[in-house]
Amino acid sequence: MRIIPAIDIIDGKCVRLTKGDYNTKKIYNENPLEVAKEFEAAGIKYLHVVDLDGAKASEIINYKVLEQIATKTNLKIDFGGGLKSDKDLEIAFNSGANQITGGSIAVKNAPIFESWIKKYGSEKIILGADFYPDTTGGKIATNGWQEESSLELVPFITDYQQKGILYVICTDISKDGMLQGPSFDVYEEILSVRAQSRTNNDLSTALKETRPLKLIASGGISTFDELPKLVELGCEGVIIGKAIYENKISLKQLENFIISQ
Template structure:
């Protein structure tokens, strides 16, 4: 399971929110680049970078921070927040993003999102499935939609989406543990069955259908092996790192032990 620390940006600074509420903003570092270099120094290879100004403004804002981190580290960055147009996407990839996450756009403008998927491929485009009470939330979590979480994911799985970041908003930033049962439910309902013809006849083989990245609520190190065990492909860790609930040394050792 990939370890993916998060850096959320407001006004160019590294911040964290609770349950997506901008009024709970806490600044942890004035320099996101400094934080990214610290992660890289502990063997971390991936970064989840969120433009919270962009999410609120509905267009990319902090692409210079992305460009700085991408050019001065070797981290593989997935970038999200406010990506609404083809121009936003172009700026994100030109600024050094390896992948982008589309959340609100996948709800409100499916045609554009599917265009991205077709043009860039499923390895570059992540579906952001952020939910509260198993209903999809959009616009930096400022709005709830009437779309059910699992059917929403399954509908895009059928259209070729491979990577899903699922955040349970009620858990995000609360340090109360992730939504294990929700992730089990998603994984169980998105598994694929392949029919194989073997020497002994025809048999069905169950294979993983999506690459699910768990996000929200991570509170201590012991939760990570549990997420790996249920089949999560990656996990995004934010406040637990910044509040020293999980040390970078623990993450470094986990990466070394698990390849």
């Protein structure tokens, strides 16, 4: 399982929010590059960068920070936040992103998101499935988590699997920044749909024929002991943010975890 620390950016600074609420902003470092270099020094190879200004503005804003990290480290960066147009995507890739994550765009403008999958391929385009939990399993959120759509989580993911999506970052917004543990049950449900498709004739033939989903868990990670549980469930990666910044999980622990795999 890949370890993917998160750097969220507002005004060019490394921040964290709670449940996506911009009013809860806490600045951890005014220089995101310093943070990225610390991660790299600990043997980490991947980084999740979110342009929170961009998510709110619906256009890429902090691409200069992305460019700085990409040119001054060897980290493989997935970048999201405000990517709404072909131009935004070009800026992100030209600034050094290895992958981009599309969430709101996948809900509000499916044709353009699908065109990105076809143009850049499933290794480059990640589906952002950020959700508010409810009795039906969760509703997909958009616009920097400021709005809730009518789309349900699991059908949203399986629909895009059939359209070629391979990587999915799934975030339970109610747990994000709360340090109370991730949504193990939700991740298990998402991954079980794939397993069921192999034996259940009622499930889509197209889904059976898709490549195995690479699910990246996000939101609520609070202790090191949660990581092996996510591995056991079959998660391909895990995004860790506040637990690192609040010293709940040390970089040394993550370094040892990476070495032991």
